[in-house]
Amino acid sequence: MLSYLHSYHAGNHADIIKHITLSLILKYKKNKDSPLVYIDSHAGRGYYNLNSRESKKTSEYNSGIGKLLSCTDDLDPSINDYLSIVKEINNDLIKANSSNASNSEPRPVETLNTDKTLKLNYYPGSPLIAKKLLRPQDHLIMMELHNNEIRELKSRMDCRNDKRIAIHHRDGFEGLVAVTPPKIKRGVVLIDPSYEMIEDYKKAIESIELVLKKWNDVTIMLWYPHLNNSKDHSLFLREKAKKIEAKEILDVNFCIANSQDKIEGMYGSGLLIFNPTYNLSDQLSDIVNQLQTICKETPNAISSVQNLK
Template sequence: MLSYLHGFHAGNVADVHKHAALVLILAHLQKKDKPFCVIDTHAGAGWYDLSSTQAQKTGEWKAGIAAAQQAQHIPAALAPYLDLVTGFVPENLHNEEAGGTDAKPFYYPGSPFIVQKMLRESDRLSLMELHPREYETLDRRVYHDRRIHLQKRDGYEGLVAMVPPPIRRGMVLMDPSYDVKQDYARAAKSIMAAHRRWATATYMLWYPILTDGFEGELHQMFRQIETPGGVLCSELAASHGGARGRMLGSGLLIINPPFQLDGQLAEIGDWLVDVVTLPGPAAHRLDWLVKAQ
């Protein structure tokens, strides 16, 4: 399985896939004046310096966000995400430690700060992070924003305990580390339990697609969800390549996706296949596991 601290992987192909979808869902929530809330169950450190020693060691961002930014004929559905990333500058940089290399800083926003940039005054963001060092870093970075509530808590149990929230419009993002294969089932069970209590929300689960094929269990579990909004699956992955147990790509399972998100993700995914680098011949697959009514 994966050994995962996101500083090594920030801005990679999986982030582009996941965060592009996140921006589209948030843009849909912004269309109404009523406030919305977002629950991010595995928040990480908030943002990442791609010039840091960690990011430079793997260089995964070069095949992901850098490749997307440098490409031509960017799809309209992807442009808001790329604009947000390109214009992102963290606050209070004087409180941060140096990145550890002489490279020019290049800051990539993780999901907490992508959401923060799209919050309005009445909207709210709840973050959970259990890793001590990641939590301390995130706490330092978001403490001043009264719209954001951070807890040092296990995201799987925390999600179920927190729903339904006081603001009933909103979404849940879950993107665990998948350090062990049991995380696939834990993620699915947590989201399914939360959905029973807060059925109108949009839920987005990110997962790695590995050579071992563990994502099949997720598909089977999500096909059992009863919801008029349907369950959409988007997977961007190579058919083969890389060492056993390594990532071939990434997937998204989205409960109650916004209207027309399927078409937007199809446009983005088909474009990314020709732009980003995966371990082997790649394709984008889009499928409704549960059809919307």
């Protein structure tokens, strides 16, 4: 039984580094005209209402997107680009959901956020960010296992009208390997598990190994949490990743605190990036430094970008 719901966490510090990096990679890959395929093995529901009961209960968006939106410093151009995408999608959704409310079969009317400092009602997940950035010649394949999340994802991505998008109700680790290698050879994969089950760490590494054997130049991003307790498996992932055959592997870490600090649960997150795009390491070093200055909650927060190969 899956119980994790991303609605409680949307827009938090882990989402912003994940989505800034995803946007950078997709933008770089668009420098060539040839088609691109984007695979999201753990897609979630597409976007999140920041005024929902779940979002309001944790207010986790205040640790990430909320801090960026209220920041008055000059931001790195890539952070600004990401914020423009988030705002654009938010505005599209406000318009779409208010016009749907006047149709004969309206979606539930979602109230606008009353938190004036946030200035955002919806936070886009990886599926909607990718859909916004990709072109008519590109394809998107999304997988999600949770019954409610897949139902929402299907209706929110409008895949009946957008032939670029395929959505699968299936296990993302198994599904990713099954669709590899896809017909379109230039690709980006996001593996973003909820790690509800400890086996997910092992499955993530095993699926990356299998995918790279059949599709050696795909760019893969694996997200993982830094947890302040015995549940942390970041070292396991890094050690296993080093043994995987790939031209280059980056390990990106963005933390709002330190493992010694008394922060409950997740104090940061990491991304293992296999076959990163050109210059990504330098771009992300500047980005994580700035994100850390803006978002850190304790003085000893540590962030880094390391090459594992």
